[in-house]
Amino acid sequence: MKYCYFPGCSLKGLGRAYEESLLPVMAHLGIQLEELADWNCCGATAYMAVDEAKACVLAARNLALAEKHGGQLLAPCAACYLVLNKTKHYFHDYPEMKRKIDHALSAVGLKYAGDTPVRHPLDILLNDVGLDAIRQKVRRPLAGLKVAPYYGCQIVRPYATFDDQYNPTTMDRLLEALGASVIRYPLKTKCCGGSLTGTVHEAGIRMVYILLNEARKRGAHCLATVCPLCQFNLDAYHAQVTRRYGNVVVPTVYFSQLMGLAFGLPEADLAFKRAAVPFSWRPPPARAPQASVAASK
């Protein structure tokens, strides 16, 4: 299995723990990822607010480059995933937008036919790799770990491409396959506030508080996330939330970090040190055949 990897700006910056854990996990599963050469920013939500046509053109350059390269595009960041998919929808649904995209791409000799599938790692893990293959790789099951599965908005809204819009379960099933106890977390698709934590602090902080507090009340040892901005908000603002609302500190990790842990990959390679709220839970040591022989002696 081979995919064209679109990291996006966050996975090279604030969300680098996502990339640092996803790459070894995918490699461990035998999935080849080749980074899209000279990819540019997807435009995220900010560019859409300035100029929609240009935002679509920015995303379309990446789609065209991926198409030239051949193969499917893997976009782990929720914002990139949404913008790339949205551009694809606009390209097919609105002839006016298609003309603008075609015109801009042809100015630099690029072409986009509208075919490149844009995939999320959860989609690939469940539908291409399969839970059975993942279960076989588990060396240190996450037995006893209570996880709140937090999907955030943009991988299921507005385009539910591989999961249910109202009650997504792909990450729940993945975490269960790793041996974790997935708790019921009704806020799994509630917005984390996005960039509001930085721009309208009062509103942003409150949204983070609601999410953390619900996870704490339900006894979660951690929240598992699929989005660099969600992880940043829930992790980096914990001190400010605590000052304002009292102690609600729960660590927030990427699902890929938990996968690496369950696969028995070296912890140092899974970027746990990148989080402000330390995640100190560790699964019991692997019971490899040799170990049990040693124990019986």
Next chain:
Amino acid sequence: MMKVTRTIKYDADRVKGFGREIMRVPGCEELESCIQCGTCSGVCPLSIYMDHTPRQVMALTRGDFKNEVLSSQTIWLCASCYACTVECPRGIRITDIMYELKQRAIHEHIYPSHLPIPVLAREFSEMVKRHGRITELLLVIKLFLKTKPFAAVGNWRLGIDLLKTGRLSMATEKIQNRNELGRMLEAVDEKKGAEA
């Protein structure tokens, strides 16, 4: 003297044709069929902070109240979570309408002056135009310098956490084909010019 403000809109406040103009934008067509049920306001996690709820923004937009809509805080508080869009029983893409309204407010320079969100959007797009990628630290520094220079001091703890965990890079992220990107964005402007 008691100061009073009129709380309902008069016909004279309308900018006729504004609603139609919005409904012609790709993605905004369904606004016409809004039944004012208020589902959008109910599911919106930010409506409690808004001056006009999303339902009101839909009604004001369709009713041509351009100035009220473009100067409202609502459009900037929308975090693009799309909850309203997937819940709307009439299939109105409310989030996309909010984007369209934001674009117009930026274009016409009407937005609440104390809100840093439009500044963030502009700085973000400028950085993408120049470098092709976003360097988050530079973006945050620019935002603080342009909006609230002293608030950065209050965030020292956050900054230290990010530095300690190695998540901030000082190097500017750039793509190689910056000329290509520039030419593409210019081509969009040419096309717009040709259509106007």
